[in-house]
Amino acid sequence: MKKWIGILFFLLIALLVAGCNKEPKPEDRFTGYVKEWNEQNFDKMYDYLSEEAQKKVSKKDFTDRYEKIYSDLELKDVKVDFKAPEEVKEKDGVVEFPFHVKMDSLAGEIAFDHTAVLKKEERDDTKNWFVNWDTTFIFPELEEGDKISLPTTPAKRGDIVDKNGAELAVTGKVTEIGIIPGEMGDDEEEIIKKVSDLLGLSEEKIKNELSASWVQPEHFVPLKKIPGDDNKILEKATAIPSVNNRSVEARVYPLGEAAAHLIGYVGPITAEELKKAGGGYQASDVIGKRGLEQVFEKKLKGENGVKIVINKKDGTEEVLAEKEVKDGEDVKLTIDAAVQNEIFNELKGEAGTAAALNPVSGETLALVSSPSFDPNVLSLGATAKDWERLDKDKKKPLLTRFKNGYAPGSVMKPITTAIALEAGAVDWKKTYDIKGLSWQKDSSWGGYSVTRVSDTNGPVDLEKALVLSDNIYFARAALDLGKDKFVAGLKAFGFEEDIPDYAYPLEKSKIGDIDSDIALADSAYGQGQIEMNILHLATAYTPLVNKGNMIKPFLVKDDKDSAVWKESVMSEKTAADIQNALLKVVEDPKGTAREARIEGRRIAGKTGTAELKVKQGEKGKENGFFVAYDKDKPDMLVAMMVEDVLGRGGSKPAVDRVKKVFEK
Secondary structure (H helix, E strand, O other): OHHHHHHHHHHHHHHHHHHHHOOOOHHHHHHHHHHHHHOOOHHHHHOOEOHHHHHHOOHHHHHHHHHHHHHHOOOEEEEEEOOOOOOOOOEOOEEEEEEEEEEEEOOEEEEEEEEEEEEEEEEOOEEEEEEOOOHHHOOOOOOOOOEEEOOEEOOOOOOEEOOOOOEEEEEEEEEEEEEOHHHOHHHHHHHHHHHHHHHOOOHHHHHHHHOOOOOOOOOOEEEEEEOOOOHHHHHHHHOOOOEEEEEEEEEEOOOHHHHHHHHOEEEEOOHHHHHHHOOOOOOOOEEEEEHHHHHOHHHHHOEOEEEEEEEOOOOOEEEEEEEOOEOOOOEEEOOOHHHHHHHHHHHOOOOEEEEEEOOOOOEEEEEEEEOOOOHHHHHHHOOHHHHHHHHHOOOOOOOOHHHOEEOOHHHHHHHHHHHHHHHOOOOOOOEEEEOOOEEOOOHHHOOOOEEOOOOOOEEEEHHHHHHHOOHHHHHHHHHHHOHHHHHHHHHHOOOOOOOOOOOOOOOOOEOOOOOOHHHHHHHHOOOOOOEEEHHHHHHOOHHHHOOOOEEOOEOEOOOOOOOEEEOOOOOHHHHHHHHHHHHHHHHOOOOOOHHHOOOOOOEEEEEEEEEEOOOOOOOOEEEEEEEEEEOOOOOOEEEEEEOOOOOOOOOHHHHHHHHHHHHO
């Protein structure tokens, strides 16, 4: 027994010694190197390099170079394939292994075959195999001393045009103002100060531009772009010695302020935006900052053409990969530039918003927010003073009002009418005996009451309530209808949901909390917590010309015409009856919109004044509304809101402006 134990012991020792003396195989070493390469562990790859290779490049330089190339070229999905041969041929301590590399880059796929040379070397009394690396391992064409460049061809940004092809955002010509330093003479400080004051640039910035390494005395040093039609600044600038100008391409907005909130503008991409974009952009690119320029950024931008080029020491070039330039796509809107411009000009000077749409097709003809800003100035680089002026303006020109929800006031009443009629809570003959200018359900309302403007002294039916805009009638109708049916009716009109597939992001119209009879009564005539965006308000009137179906509005010409958003929100008869009442709102001598009458046309409409105050009895702000369309030619429906109308006739500022739009 002891004899067998001794034999087993010596066999075990022999096996261990044999294992310790076994030299690493070159194919195993190169497999390890490839593994680290695939995982982009460049520092670990360096440890596999031969002495000859390590003498040529330090670990830091090796690692930094790989990381920079992989980052700059946006190399990803790197796959290095190596299949160990069945028989390894070694000669004088050297073996060769073929391998294949494939990767994606910002210019497309790069793939190559190469051969690795491994040498047997002794380090720390141990023999092993090491890779005889050189720069051709990165790319076979990349030799020591060569450089890599990325020449790009910028994509042309797509245009934004209206339904008739009128330009809303295009690549056009602007004026670039600059200085020719060699012409400044002894007046350098004075000239810099004058240019600083005129262009709103700091003197430090101007001096930095003039002292750039590329600048020569005869060079034109660009400082600021201005709109091509800004002759006032151009004349003042070129009157300063050494100041010159040139015409350059840039994004321009022909409608200027009139469509600024809708179209938006582009500006230089920030470091944060560049990081968030995740590729496809360079630090010199522009990007959509707001409006449809931002919404359609991906479509409008296109893809820059780019090459990965190895610039050889002898001046020749080798192209590793190339991606052709792909210009951005144009976006054609349903907007009518003439209508957009006309509505904005009517609102100019006021704080307010408006939407115009074709109530039959659903085309959005205009989306206007006032006051506004000049996108041509902001796109070319607004100064600190420009931003300060916009930020301090009490009318908030940077606020996109058509995006937001507002208490609609009495323009809500046709919606309440349809809901109450369809639910059977009222009919056209039903009356409420209303006396005086205020009413409350009972003493539980305390000091609160619903008020109205006109005292009719007697029974009020539905038509009269619409013509005279009687708040008390609609409050009582809502109480008879009940909260559940009222809320269900509002949701049938699209409250609390987004307009389907609408290109511009708008706030949902909201019902709010209807937690009491007072809240229910107030909501019926557009107060309480009810809020509507101006486009949804316009859309809510489209059943009147579509036999009870609410049309789906759209903004991009590619979208399908005449799609229904909500079917049968009211019956065909209810739609016709409400339309007849809205005709009387304009045509009746006592109608609240009688000033909207136009000779030879039949305008149907509804006025509204929304009160914005904390409690009853206080004086607060008022917003005036008017929604209208031509009954005999229903190709345009306009909804408008004018802010701060207290003391100006409530809805009158909106009525007057909408009337002028239809007249023109």
